[in-house]
Amino acid sequence: DVKVTQSSRYLVKRTGEKVFLECVQDMDHENMFWYRQDPGLGLRLIYFSYDVKMKEKGDIPEGYSVSREKKERFSLILESASTNQTSMYLCASSLLGQGSSGNTIYFGEGSWLTVV
């Protein structure tokens, strides 16, 4: 079974803090993604990566950065957390890299971040 593991399920951080959300997948997938999910807005793509050290902006990258130093690990970084970044964050991965489409994306359990 594909396993996407997010290191923290629930976090509470203060405004201005630097926040790291970690994600690890165990299926040697090339693609990894970070989404945020908000009521009424559905899932919105923040960043994705199709290879180590590669990253691409999604639909809402402002206020976020990412790091992909190893194939299995994709980190989302909030440089200076703000209250409007309170949300549920979902990491995902899929097999095969750029040049294909339609591959199934597998998700982690989500990280609930509250910024106070």
Next chain:
Amino acid sequence: AQKVTQAQTEISVVEKEDVTLDCVYETRDTTYYLFWYKQPPSGELVFLIRRNSFDEQNEISGRYSWNFQKSTSSFNFTITASQVVDSAVYFCALSEEMNRDDKIIFGKGTRLHILP
């Protein structure tokens, strides 16, 4: 324009009733993929089905069935004899061949309540 529309924001049915979740998509691509995911209260999005645009056969998996109709750009999901464990948010999603980064476009989800 929204590419995946789930017009039903929230549905409540009594246990053992059948329920259909609607999904309408929009694409100019001739090759595309459609997905359904289930998100239980725990938060993780669970993959249910993937269907490519060339396969219009309906699919049945236990109490779940999917009706794909290209003529109406719809990919509806029916749960037969619903159970309380089916309570979740269900997302329909689209991946287009011309989008080569495996980014998929999600609908905003339908929250399904199965009442005992």
